[in-house]
Every structure is written in C-alpha cells, then in structure tokens.
Amino acid sequence: MNNNVRVMLLVALDCIFVGSSVVSSYLIRNNGSIPIALWGEVVGFSMTAILALGLSFYYFKLYHRAWRYASIGEIVSIVKATAIGILLAYLATMVTMHEVVDFPVLTRTFQTVLILVGGSRFVWRMFRDTYFVKQRRMKKPALIIGAGDGGASIVKELKNNLASEVYPVAFIDDDPKKKGLQVQGIQVLGGRELIVSTVEKYHVEEIIIAMPSISKSQISDVIEVCKNTGVRLKMLPALSAILAGKVSLSSIRDVQVEDLLGRDPVSVDLAGITDYIRDKTVLVTGAGGSIGSELCRQIAFFQPKKLLLLGHGENSIYQIESELLRLKVACPIETIIADVQDRKRLDTIFNQFRPQVVFHAAAHKHVPLMERNPSESIKNNVFGTRNVAEYADLYSVERFVLISSDKAVNPTSIMGVTKRIAEMVIQCMNVHSKTKFSAVRFGNVLGSRGSVIPRFKEQIAAGGPVTVTHPDMVRYFMTIPEAVQLVIQAGAYAEGGEVFILDMGKPVKIVTLAEDLIRFSGLEPHVDIKIEFTGIRPGEKLFEELLTDEEGLTSTKHNRIFIGRPANISRTEMEFELKRLEQVLGEDQQSIRSLLKTIVPTYGNVS
Known part of the structure; x- marks a missing residue:
C-alpha cells in the first residue's frame, strides 16, 4: 500500500x-x-x-x-x-x-x-x-540453543523475515528458570539433554547456537551434542556484535572445526610485546604465507616503526599489502620481493632497512612434495634460514624468531628434518651472537594453504569421497591467529637459544575431523559422503610430537608457552655438516637422506 x-x-x-x-x-x-x-x-x-x-x-x-x-x-x-x-x-x-x-x-x-x-x-x-504460522510448513524447522538476548533477537528476525528459509520451533537452554517459558512466542523446552529428542520430535533441519557470551570450551561441549543429530549447525556471532546491534540473518555463520577445539582466546602480555616491537623495524620473511601474513596483521597492531614484508611470490605479497592498506594500519609498510636463498639480495635488504626484529616464516612445508624434492627443501629450509640468520647477526638484529614445526621432533620427513636442522643452526649462532635467536615450535594450523581442512571441504563440496590416509592418524591443531599470537608472545620471553613449544591442546583424529566437517555440512558421514583410506604417504607418521627426549620442558610466564632445554651443538661441527650438505645437493636421494641422518640421528626413527 x-x-x-x-x-x-x-x-x-x-x-x-x-x-x-x-x-x-x-x-x-x-x-x-x-x-x-x-x-x-x-x-x-x-x-x-x-x-x-x-x-x-x-x-x-x-x-x-x-x-x-x-x-x-x-x-x-x-x-x-x-x-x-x-x-x-x-x-x-x-x-x-x-x-x-x-x-x-x-x-x-x-x-x-x-x-x-x-x-x-x-x-x-x-x-x-x-x-x-500458516507458512511454517513451507520452511525448515530450526532449533535455537540459548534463550537469552541473542536467541530472542534471532527468533524475532526469523519470524519477521519473509526471505528466511527456516522457522524457529523451540528453544533449548540450560537455565532451569527458563524451562517452560515462552520467548518471542517460542517455548523453552529444557536443557541440552533434550537436543537430540527435540530434533527428532520437531523434525528439525537446522540448529542455531545462539550463546555468544559463553566460553569456547562450553560452546565445544554443546557442539559435541549437536553434531550427533545429523542436522546442519550454525552459530551466532560474538557478543560484541550483539551489543553493537549487528545481529541479523546474514551474520549467522556455519559452525567450523575451530569451534570444536574448545580453547578460550589467547591472553597476551601487551606491555611485553610492545616493548620489543613498538618503534622497531620488523622484518617478516614468508610474509605472503598463511603464518607470515597473519604475523604481519598482528605485528602492525603493535605500531612498529616500519613493517617489512618479504616474500618470493609477488601475488601473495601484493595481497597482504593490499589488505593492510585497506585496514589502514598505522605503521609504514615496505614490500620486498626476494628469495632467502639469495645471499647478495639479503645483504642489500639488511643494509638498506636495518631491521631490529626478524620473524622467519619462509619455508617449504608440504610433506609429500618435499619428499620428492629433498634438495629444494634443504636449500630453502636449511640454507635459507642460515642466510637470514647470518645477516641478522651481521647487522645486529635484536631478536630473531624462527617459525618451526612439531615435525622437527624425531622427524620422519624431509620437511621435518630440515626444520630440525634450521633449529640447530640458530641455536649454534646464538652462542656467539648478540642477537637473541629463538624458535617457536607448534603443530598444524587450521585453514592454512595446502592443509587438510580446505582439501576436505573441497571434497565434500564435490560430493566425496573424503580421503584420509589412515584411520588412526592424529594431529595437533591450532588456529592461525592463535598460533601467531603465541609466537609474538614467545618472542618477548626470548633470552637466546630457546625452542619455545606451544600448548596445542588435545590431539585430534583426522578421520574424526573429516566426519565433523561432513556433519557440519548437514550430511551423514559414510552414508551421504564416503570416507576412503588411502594409506600413509611418504614422510608421514601416525602422530606428531612436540618435544625431543633430550629437551625436557620448562614453563614460562604464559600458561600456553613452554621452553625446550637448549641443545648443546658445536658451531664448528654444524658448519662442517652444512658444507657436506651443500655438496650432496642434487645428488641421489639416498645420499642426501644418509647425510641428514648423520646430522639428525633421530631422523627416520618411526615409533
């Protein structure tokens, strides 16, 4: 009208x-x-x-x-x-x-x-x-978990939005005082123990978790119950969005694997981080990668004097530069296209910009690919690290943080053993350098390029099958922002020579991960989407470790960061072994693997 x-x-x-x-x-x-x-x-x-x-x-x-x-x-x-x-x-x-x-x-x-x-x-x-009410038969029944402000807002939106494909039929809330009440005309049936029976009774096709103010561990517990219903799971955004009045149908997101980890946000010592980053020139190598780009995003927050983005791929460096400019970060940004294997280029960069803090994230990380190309892995992960570390020492960098991996512990892969040698290189250099060299070791990060989560999602979108190497394969997982926050925090604790180990929580079975992703898509694993086991790939092992037998473990001020005891490695012996390693590059793989075994005796020992 x-x-x-x-x-x-x-x-x-x-x-x-x-x-x-x-x-x-x-x-x-x-x-x-x-x-x-x-x-x-x-x-x-x-x-x-x-x-x-x-x-x-x-x-x-x-x-x-x-x-x-x-x-x-x-x-x-x-x-x-x-x-x-x-x-x-x-x-x-x-x-x-x-x-x-x-x-x-x-x-x-x-x-x-x-x-x-x-x-x-x-x-x-x-x-x-x-x-x-008349139109409800034309829409999908939805169960709302949480009858608070968030749940009430979403129900109001769902009821008043003609374009919505779902309609709320019931509330679930653990607060016994709310049981039997009606919120926005929808009844609160009871606690989470009724989730499965309610889904069956009302033929629910979608569950919306509307509890933005509770902890991630509590959210994880609720998801564990919901994922067994076989219906699609969605979540309300953070409490800050609700307080800002931004709750809408478009803000409801799908439940992700990260939500199952159940770890609350990382607390950081802002003062400690600011002390070593603010007003300093900070260099991030591998700045276009998953970890490197997140390092740049978070470091920019601490107002460095200048942020240097170094990477080998021009497209990825352009993307992170564009993102930082769009975010209008306060610090000046300098993009550098360079290869860490090019010593002359590195000399020019260090001489021109004089970085005071270096985060070395440049590395080849894909395990099966590196098994087929061991020489390239050694060039990049070992000699690239040595090059950056040596120029950091030469130009009096204050702190050097190497991004390492749990695959460096009792390594069975080329990628893992090269990362372990990279750790050994910086520990040797630390003994004779004014630069504080340290490494941070952690497991898999969710959503990084080439990792298992994006591959599973692609396979599910294609209708399956989802391929898993082995039914007993387990891995530690952490979100990229979570890992990077802890890396930056570990840099503040560095006194030189440490290998920091991040608390990765409980290991997750890869097949369980695949099943959860299928369920989150509203499908039934092994029924709608098949799971096929393809066998362990070269260089892989069933489980990863975060600590060698010799390292022991020491706590830090942060409850999620620990220190492995620094190894006693002779710099003379290390340099001798690196020269031998240079000489075998390009030779047959067996010669390369034999020499790697000499440098890292635990290489190849699969438990």
Missing part, C-alpha cells in the same frame, strides 16, 4: 475511533440516552478530542511506524499519545466552551480510544503472526 494512502486511512480510522469513543462514553455515563442539552458538549468535546489526539498521534509518530514489527515500545507510545491528547482535549474544551467534561466520561474516552487505536495497530501484527 502507498504510504500516503496508508497514513490517510489511519487518520480516518482514528477520527472514527475518537468520535465513537466520546459518544459511547457519554451514552454509558447517561444510562444509554444522551439528553438534548448535552449534545452541544458532546459534539464540541468530540471535535476537540479528534483534533487534539490527531496532533498528539502525529507528534509521537504513530503514523510513521512499521506496525508489523510492533512491540513494547509502540504500546508505550500509544499510551503516552492518548493520555496527552485526552488531557489537551479536556483543557481546550474547558477554555473554549467553558464546559467541564465529567471525569467518568474522560476516563472512559481514554480507555476506549486506547483499546480501539492500539487494537487497530496490533491487528496487522497478529495477522502477520498468523500468516507465519
């Missing part, structure tokens, strides 16, 4: 409502019959009330409200507008006509106007609710 026509219709109805309210009030006051002598007062009060209430309604914007979304706020406005309008009509009648309207007539007029005007406004709201 045209808005002007709608307003005119409402005004006409209100005139009828007010006039009839005044007449009916006089009729009741006079036992059903108005004396002729009172008709002048009746007409005068009626006309005055129509004018006064019309002005009051206009002032309170009752003609410019979307009544299909009417709520408590609209009721309050109607009461205020009616009360003020009646009072104005009473005073105007007394002044202009010198007539005093009886109090019973006044109160009955107020009550009747309130009922008629308010009722007319809420008829459309009632009609829409009835309409939605």
Whole structure:
C-alpha cells in the first residue's frame, strides 16, 4: 500500500475511533440516552478530542511506524499519545466552551480510544503472526540453543523475515528458570539433554547456537551434542556484535572445526610485546604465507616503526599489502620481493632497512612434495634460514624468531628434518651472537594453504569421497591467529637459544575431523559422503610430537608457552655438516637422506 494512502486511512480510522469513543462514553455515563442539552458538549468535546489526539498521534509518530514489527515500545507510545491528547482535549474544551467534561466520561474516552487505536495497530501484527504460522510448513524447522538476548533477537528476525528459509520451533537452554517459558512466542523446552529428542520430535533441519557470551570450551561441549543429530549447525556471532546491534540473518555463520577445539582466546602480555616491537623495524620473511601474513596483521597492531614484508611470490605479497592498506594500519609498510636463498639480495635488504626484529616464516612445508624434492627443501629450509640468520647477526638484529614445526621432533620427513636442522643452526649462532635467536615450535594450523581442512571441504563440496590416509592418524591443531599470537608472545620471553613449544591442546583424529566437517555440512558421514583410506604417504607418521627426549620442558610466564632445554651443538661441527650438505645437493636421494641422518640421528626413527 502507498504510504500516503496508508497514513490517510489511519487518520480516518482514528477520527472514527475518537468520535465513537466520546459518544459511547457519554451514552454509558447517561444510562444509554444522551439528553438534548448535552449534545452541544458532546459534539464540541468530540471535535476537540479528534483534533487534539490527531496532533498528539502525529507528534509521537504513530503514523510513521512499521506496525508489523510492533512491540513494547509502540504500546508505550500509544499510551503516552492518548493520555496527552485526552488531557489537551479536556483543557481546550474547558477554555473554549467553558464546559467541564465529567471525569467518568474522560476516563472512559481514554480507555476506549486506547483499546480501539492500539487494537487497530496490533491487528496487522497478529495477522502477520498468523500468516507465519500458516507458512511454517513451507520452511525448515530450526532449533535455537540459548534463550537469552541473542536467541530472542534471532527468533524475532526469523519470524519477521519473509526471505528466511527456516522457522524457529523451540528453544533449548540450560537455565532451569527458563524451562517452560515462552520467548518471542517460542517455548523453552529444557536443557541440552533434550537436543537430540527435540530434533527428532520437531523434525528439525537446522540448529542455531545462539550463546555468544559463553566460553569456547562450553560452546565445544554443546557442539559435541549437536553434531550427533545429523542436522546442519550454525552459530551466532560474538557478543560484541550483539551489543553493537549487528545481529541479523546474514551474520549467522556455519559452525567450523575451530569451534570444536574448545580453547578460550589467547591472553597476551601487551606491555611485553610492545616493548620489543613498538618503534622497531620488523622484518617478516614468508610474509605472503598463511603464518607470515597473519604475523604481519598482528605485528602492525603493535605500531612498529616500519613493517617489512618479504616474500618470493609477488601475488601473495601484493595481497597482504593490499589488505593492510585497506585496514589502514598505522605503521609504514615496505614490500620486498626476494628469495632467502639469495645471499647478495639479503645483504642489500639488511643494509638498506636495518631491521631490529626478524620473524622467519619462509619455508617449504608440504610433506609429500618435499619428499620428492629433498634438495629444494634443504636449500630453502636449511640454507635459507642460515642466510637470514647470518645477516641478522651481521647487522645486529635484536631478536630473531624462527617459525618451526612439531615435525622437527624425531622427524620422519624431509620437511621435518630440515626444520630440525634450521633449529640447530640458530641455536649454534646464538652462542656467539648478540642477537637473541629463538624458535617457536607448534603443530598444524587450521585453514592454512595446502592443509587438510580446505582439501576436505573441497571434497565434500564435490560430493566425496573424503580421503584420509589412515584411520588412526592424529594431529595437533591450532588456529592461525592463535598460533601467531603465541609466537609474538614467545618472542618477548626470548633470552637466546630457546625452542619455545606451544600448548596445542588435545590431539585430534583426522578421520574424526573429516566426519565433523561432513556433519557440519548437514550430511551423514559414510552414508551421504564416503570416507576412503588411502594409506600413509611418504614422510608421514601416525602422530606428531612436540618435544625431543633430550629437551625436557620448562614453563614460562604464559600458561600456553613452554621452553625446550637448549641443545648443546658445536658451531664448528654444524658448519662442517652444512658444507657436506651443500655438496650432496642434487645428488641421489639416498645420499642426501644418509647425510641428514648423520646430522639428525633421530631422523627416520618411526615409533
């Protein structure tokens, strides 16, 4: 309906409502019959009330409200507008006509106007609710977990949005005080123990977890229950979004594997980090990679004097530069295309920019690929690290942090053993250098390029099968932002020579990960999407470790960061072995592997 026509219709109805309210009030006051002598007062009060209430309604914007979304706020406005309008009509009648309207007539007029005007406004709201009840059969039934502010907001959105494909049928909430109550017209059935039975009873096709204020460990527990229902899982955004009034259907996201880890956000010592990064020139190698790019995002927050983004691939460096510029980070950014194997280029870079802190994330990391190309892995992971470390020493860098891997512990792969040698290289250099060299070792990160999660998602989208190497394969997992926060924090604790080990939580079975991803897609593992076991690939082992037998473990100020005891490695012996390693590059793989075994005796020992 045209808005002007709608307003005119409402005004006409209100005139009828007010006039009839005044007449009916006089009729009741006079036992059903108005004396002729009172008709002048009746007409005068009626006309005055129509004018006064019309002005009051206009002032309170009752003609410019979307009544299909009417709520408590609209009721309050109607009461205020009616009360003020009646009072104005009473005073105007007394002044202009010198007539005093009886109090019973006044109160009955107020009550009747309130009922008629308010009722007319809420008829459309009632009609829409009835309409939605009729339309529910055309939509997917949804179960809402959490009957708080977040859940109530989402239910309101779902009920009022015609474009929504789902309709809320019930609430689940662990608060016993809410059991049996109705929120936005939807009943709270009980606690999480009823989730599975409720899904079956109401034929639920989607579960929305609307508990943005609880901890991640509690969210993880709820997801564990929900994922066994076989229906699609979604989540409400963070509490900050709700407080900012940003809750909408578009903000509901799919549940992700990260939500199952159940770890609360990392707490960081902002002062300690700021002390060694702020107003310093910071170099990040491998800045276009998954870890390197996240390092750049987070380091920029601590206001370095300049942030140097070094990478071999121009596209990835361009992407992270564009993102940082779009975010309008406070620090100057310098993009550098270079290969860490190019010593001359590195010399030029260190001489020109004089970095004071270096995060070395450049590395070849793909295990099966490196098994087939061991020489390239050695060039990049070992000699690339040595090159950057040597120039860091030469140009008096204050701190050097190597990004390592749990695959460096008792390595069975080329990638793992080259990472272990990289750790050994910086530990040797630390003994004779003013630079504080350290390494940070952690497991797999979720969502990094070439990792298992993106591959599983692609396979699910293609209809399967999802390929898993072995049913007993387990890995440690951490989110990229989580890992990088701890890496930066570990840099603040570095005194030189340490290998920091990050607490990765509990190991996760890869097949369980695949099953969860399938369930989160609203499908049944082994039924809708098959899982095939392809066998362990070259260089892989069933489980990863974070610590060698010799290292031991020491705690730090942070409950998620530990220190492995620095190894006692002779720099002379290390340099001799590296020269031998240079000489075998490009030779047959067996010669290379034999020499690697000499340098790292635990290489190849599979438990």
